[in-house]
Amino acid sequence: MRAFVHPRLWLGLWLAGWVLCIVLSLVPPPDLPGPAGSDKIGHFLAYFTLTAWAVWLFRTRRAHLLAALALVFLGIAMEIAQASLTTLRLGDVRDAVANTLGVAVGLSLTFTPLRFALERVEKILCGRDFSPEKLRD
Template sequence: MREFRRPRLWLGLWLCGWVLCVVLSLVPTLPLPDAPDSDKVGHFLAYFTLSFWAVALFRTRKAHLLAALSLVALGVAMELAQATLTTVRLGDLRDALANTAGVALGLSLSFTPAARLLQHLDRRLGG
């Protein structure tokens, strides 16, 4: 991990994001606009956030890649779970692709100064 004053807070928030992603993937869907594929934006943003958070949380490129691969696996697993374990959701390959695109964009930020955003926020919160 990167150096933080509150490493447990930042790691805990990331893990809560994983749990929230699993729960929201398996409960009945929320009402969405009638636009076709409007849920793809939500998939993209959720997995982008988790991926970028990992980039900001972990120091090494190896850790970034491991987190990204784990998130892609989670996205695929959630689509399979929707298709096989629920009666209220449908698995969709396009959702898995939106998840993966979000992970890829989040991972790409590891090469930018944005990767230090959590450290900056951690310092700004003081304490």
């Protein structure tokens, strides 16, 4: 993990995001306004956020890739679970594609200065000073 003042908080929020994603994938779907297929935006954003959080949370690119692969697996598993474990949800390959695209875009933060965003937020919130040496991968 990166050098956080409150590493358990940030890890706990990421894990809570996983739980929320799983629960929302299996409960009855809400009636959302919008054109058909607009739920794909929500799928993309959820998996983008979880992957971006992993990039912000973990220091190494290997950890980023492992988290991204786990999230791709989760997205596929949730679609299979919807098709086989629920009667009010349907597994949809397009949802899995939207999930995977969100993961890919989130993972791309690995190659930008945005990978340090959570450390900078914590610095602002906690007043902790991060030297450039500590922020380097």
